[in-house]
Amino acid sequence: MWADNETSEDLLGFKVHADLLVNIIKDESILPITIGVFGDWGSGKSSILQIVKEEFDKDEDKESLCIYFNGWTFEGYDDAKAALLNSILKELEDNKKITAEIKDAVKEKAKKLWKSIDWMRGAGMVLKNVALPAVSAYFTGGVSLVPASIQIISQWSDSPEKIIEKLQSKEGKEIYESFIKQKKEGNNSSTNAIADLRKDFYDLLASTGFKRLVVIIDDLDRCSPERIIENLEAIKLFLNVPKTAFIIGADPRIVKYAIEHKYKSNKEIEEDNNRIVIDYLEKLIQLPYSLPRLSESEVETYISMLICKKEVGDTKFKNVLDEFKKYRITNKYSAFGLSNFEKILEAQEFGKVKDNVITIPSLVPLITNSLYGNPRQIKRFLNTYTIRKRLAEVASLVSFNDAVLAKMMILEYSEPKLFKKLFEWQIIQDGVPKEITNIEALCKDKGIEDVISEIKDSDFKEWSKPKIIKWFQIEPLLTGIDLRDYYWIARDKLENSITSTSMIPPVVRSLFNELLPDNMTAAVTKSLLSEKFQPFSDIEKDAFFNLLSSNLKRNPQQKRLYDIFNAMTEDKIENTVYQYMETLKIISVSDIEPAVATRLADFKSETEIGTFLNDYFKDGKTRASKAFNLKK
Template sequence: MWSDNETTEDLLGFKVHADLIAEVINDSDLLPITMGVFGDWGSGKSSILKILSEQLKEEEDGTFVLYFNGWLFEGYDDAKAALLESIIKEFEENKRFTPEVKQKAKKLIKSVNWMRILGLGFKNIALPVASAYLTEGVSILPFLAGKLSKIDSSDIIDKLKGDEAEGFLKSLVKDLPEEDPSMLVREFRENFKELIKESKISKLVIIIDDLDRCQPDRIIENLEAIKLFLNVENTAFIIGADPRIVRDAISHRFKVRDVEPGTGNRIVSDYLEKLIQVPYNLPKLSDSEVETYISLLICKRELTTETFHTVLETFYAYRENDRYSVFGLANIKGVIGTVEFEKLSKSLGSLPALSSIITQSLYGNPRQIKRFLNTFILRNRLAKVANISGFDESILAKLMILEYTELPLFVKLYEWQSTKDGRPNQILELETECSKSSEADFKEYLGKSDYSNWNKDKVVKWLKVEPALSEIDLRDYFWISRDNISSTIAGASLIPPIIKSTYNKLNQEGLPVKATKAIIKKDVMLLNESELNQFLEFSVAMAQRNQESPLSYKLFQFMIEEGVRGSDESYKYLLNLVDLAKIPPAIGVDLRSFKENPVLGDFLSELLSTSKSKVAKAFNK
């Protein structure tokens, strides 16, 4: 099994990205700078940031590196203040700094407390205010300090303890000059700049990861805190996030729609460019990189720690001279023993041969690949525990590719084999036609046959990859996959933030049909293949939980009408799972429009013809 945690162990050759980012922030002429390390959920952002952090910490040039997880500030009432306080506390508590620096940091933290007070309406924080004042915490606000200095100290304590504390504090700031907030920002920046200068560090590098897991308001608060208060000389901020989530947060904050490039409305783009100066987009893994990654993951699992480190060093040396080719068994053979090599060869099985389909199907996403392999290992172990004889790992791997990427087709194959003692005639027909025809002829055949849903490039590739399934009893393989026959993968696993965000946009009571379809066009149809499959699976899972909600069914209706690929098959899959008695009758009326749909037409007629449910009666009227 493989952990999903970020790591400094570079199995992807991602050090080159960390090296590039380090080169940028080591150029003092470019500071201050805010860089965005942008990539999809699970694309390897966190690992790159960890590698970068360790790399910078090893440099002996006075660099001070701080690493934060954006999620840490999710539960705070004021994420701006929480981020500022966390950063300054590092100066106060780090042993490398002098007592003078620590004292300055302590005073700056008190200033942060004042900012939190001014931004929150003062509720439930009266005593901390009194404490800050009596220990000179108001130095950053001379205006308020002057106000408080005219009041007897004992009276201040009494007023701040009483029920009128909020009114008392508001009375102090009611005539605060309008320009004071900007003065507050300027003064804080000057004090922060002075703190860095007195710390004798050459530059401050702050790395913030997982920002895209936060709520929209928290994302913007963190980015604004960096831009407004911390972006001073000799600082570099590296932000790891999915840019789509950040754009969505900006849209949410300013209540504007994020539009297509070239439409003239650039509010979201302009604001993002203001917050993040240099975007660095991580590329999708290539076929050769996926095959290499799979090989190294299995090496890590099968080999001793010492031997694996030898393999890893060999990989790093190989990548210095060749960035494009596969680093696989042939390269590993010379650096490990014969017994270990045989064990490794057996473990890899047909996975390298499937790497091109894995790349296309899982969109070259390291997290998805790792999760796929973890499930593969668990099921393989289950087969051994259950003493299944003649079990072939390569068949399991091939079936799992279909399961992860085309769940409705996987379920269809399950249905076929369940009535034919594990050997369905349909897969024999498909594989026979595929083997004797050119790809173009085979796709033409699929388009005109009952197998039109199989007419996809990646499915055709899947059919061509060995081993063939037509002579195999598939019952045991589906038996160990039965957890996913009755539920979706999405229901039992982590969901990328972009999937949840897109679904939440659509899952709103009272959202006009026009707005719903606009979101489908703008967000759903632009998801990559892997994300779209996950979105459809997640939508099915959510509909299963809320079977009486019309919204769940309407969403599929609108997606089908807008031509979202795979939405009709997913709707069919959902209707097979839910209790017809729980479906609102009005949905039966909507389903009539699909009587001529090639995927849903005959299925609906058969499903609802004999049912006594209200939805069936509405459909059959």
């Protein structure tokens, strides 16, 4: 099994990206700079950032200080600016590159910074979030803090009593009076406070003797929209401070969602939302760097290296990794696999690796296509593959072929609808469906375009996608194979592995949450689906359907979930009808509200779903059935 954690161990050949970032940051003429390392969920951003940090942390680099800040870890902090500054100061305090004498100077200079941060926290958070009239009433002798204000304060800390006590203290009164004074004097004082903070921060950095401060901010796309913006605003405080470089790792789509969320209540801005989002990002990120998806040779290398490490252990794998690094210097295009391992490993070790890798190379094009060159998806695929192989061994399944298992899993993952169709064929034919024989015969010794042309005119037109034709043509062929064991071993339908809702990409979860408000109109729903769902990759679309379906199964009374499915059905979004019907099969008609059934009646005349719905509501006894059948 393989852990889904970021690592500085480079099995992807990603060090070239890290080296480029390090090279740019070490160019003093470029600083200050903010770099955005952009990539999809699971694309390897965090691993690259770990390699960058490792490079700057080397003892021989006396000129650089690198700090790693996980935006998600600090989600619970009351203020992002304070969390970021606290991380920087703590790193300066603990860093082994800094002498004790310099640390004392740093602590002294840090006091001014904390005063600036305290002002921003006090004035910006406390008194802006608590209704000023209520606080004013307390301090002017009117009434105590009203319950509503106390309720807001209670959300800021595990110990709200301390915050309330602070507000009611002399210090709290001074903060309040300072805030009122700043309000009267206009925004200049606030601007000066930020300018002073930047100057003090630069003075502190200069006192350390470092030529550059590198701040890595990772996992930004796991945060809530509000927290993403807070983190970005915190970063903006330190932008343009000489000798600094900020590297932000994120899925840009999630950041864009957060910015749109920030401005959603401003009607004037909403009209030109796209421009606002672009301007915001361009002002924050001077250098966007997008990670490419893995190529077929990189996928083959990655899978082979993961399996090799698992089979030979960390100590012996170090030799393999060292050779891989040398290989990548001179050859960036070819796969690093079995032929390379054979020269490095002893015969017994190589034999173990070979037994597990041998089925992989032929399937790599399909894995690459189906998993979109995504390292996290590849790991999850391999984890599930490993579990199922072990289950086959424990269950003593006879004539079980690992290559067939891998091939079946590719179909299961990339085309769940067709995977189920194949299940239905084999279950009534003792595991050996004649349809497979017929389709493989159509695919034999022909080009993909020729096969598609023939299949489109046959009973198998839904199998006519190019990647499915490739799936049929690649070894091992399935003609004559008894598929019952493979479906028995996959009976979990990957609900707890590949398509687990706990592993939904953040960009998918963001769209799902954006679609949830009950008062959203059908027009807005369809607009969001068109703008944000349609550009998703197949993996992300499947994840969205899985999230929508699993939520509806758990909450069959939640009308809004049906509304989303209905909008997708009306727009004839691919795979919607199948997913909708499969979800409804799990839901009891008695759990469906009459209003939902009335709306579903609009689809009575639709070919596929109409037939299903008429049968689904045919009993005529439940309130939902009566409502459905009442509508003509």
